[in-house]
Amino acid sequence: MDYEKLLSPVVREMKPSGIRKFFDIAAQMENVISLGVGEPDFPTPWQVRSAGIHSLEKGKTKYSSNAGMLPLREEIARYMKRKYDLSYCGETEVLVTVGGSEAIDLCLRAVLSFGDEVIIPQPSYVCYEPMTTLAGGVPVIIETKAEDDFKLTPQQLTAAITDKTKALILPYPCNPTGGIMERADLEAIAQVLKDKNILVISDEIYSELTFGKRHVSIASIDGMRERTVVVNGFSKNFSMTGWRLGFACGPKEILSQITKIHQFAIMCAPTTSQYAAIEALRNCDDAVAAMIEEYDMRRRLMVDGFNRIGLTCREPSGAFYAFPCIASTGLTSEEFCERLLYAKEVAVVPGTAFGKGGEGYIRASYCYSTEHIQEAIRRMGEFVTELTCK
């Protein structure tokens, strides 16, 4: 077999995450303390698990309708209204997907023709670029800056728009920076987009996980609903990563089209997960609030810890990551992470994994117990001291 000839050049040229090898080394080390994992450590709230079990006991194990069970879609519509003041019709404007990433993929595939451009602010989640490329698009990267709290600015956006621009991915609250976009920030972005034919794919998967400030969806800004697909899901907000369930809400003209792709590629999201998700949306406000309170404490502990050991760390406003600056050590992000791993057996993710703009930073997740976080920071403190003494 000539696999070289067989495989599509687009796929062959897609880079596997460059730091894969580094992660594999970390996974094999015995006493490694990790701040790497990007998923909640809390188990899914019990009543949600129970709802899933109950649906299995009743034998609810068939396909659901392609777009997802109607009661779930209606519950999602109610949730979006209740939480973010967004009005969607459960029947025609909500699609239940396999995780938020599927929804992003569907939107990109639905709007892109060969050579169309997609604006992607970075540092951000790793899937946007390869998904754009796979759909025939061209990623146009905007590097957000620490001095802007890693927000996308209207000036940057204006400069990036060309007549080939089809979509903007808006990844806030942001993995890895912890940055958020507040109402005024979004209004400025809306001003740039209001007379353009550009789709906003707003990845709001961390929407519940903001600290002190409530999340605002760009779709709730005047004139933006018609040009936005809101992507959200259950993984982060409800600690349901393994259930693989997300959703997209948007104008029916777009939703009907992306539902076709979903129908042919996926059929429908897992039925058990859908039953569980209804319970999550209906009865989990308290459980979510308790998780947020715990994240908030860890967040303060971690930010305080990094600043104490001499790694400047801004206060992240959302998601569950701290993004301290390591430039003062004179090392690149990858050098820092690799040497830290070998010297102190602590694993963190280099900022460059999330785009070139992440150089000089590392991402540390606080989806870990406070004791775990403290031990990791203690070891990192030793590492930094030893570096600066040499």
Add this chain to the structure above:
Amino acid sequence: MDQKILKLLYQNGKLTAEDIATRLGADATAVADRIKEMEKAGIIRGYKAVIDWEKLDSVYVSAIIELKVTPKAELGFEEIAEKVMKYPEVESVYLMSGTYDLNVVVKGKTFQQVAMFVAKELSTIPAVQSTATHFVLRRYKESDVELINTDTDDRGNFWL
């Protein structure tokens, strides 16, 4: 604020005021003051370690004793409860709803010792009508701490 401080101290009594202040984003002196106030007011009654005695040779046994008692006019259950709680063998005393009155946790070095204490001391109190002794065979969870915690971090190698 007080509730949050108490919740943290309940989870970990060794936290300093500064530790707590960091977690809550509060001022360390203010937290220290609140803790002192709550100690004075008797809201915080003490700080103890949660110990897994089974890990040691000096295992002690404990039993839950259900006491049915005759309450005294005017004093109700108070008098008998106060008498029972004064024994050093007694770890806790609760007034219960349901089919018996006082739930008494008793500890001792051996089953024999606990049994003798119940027979000789508790049963002979005039107001006590009957006792039922339930020995603790194994402790799985103590003061919110799982003693046989087998949870491991089984999150996959999913980093991004």
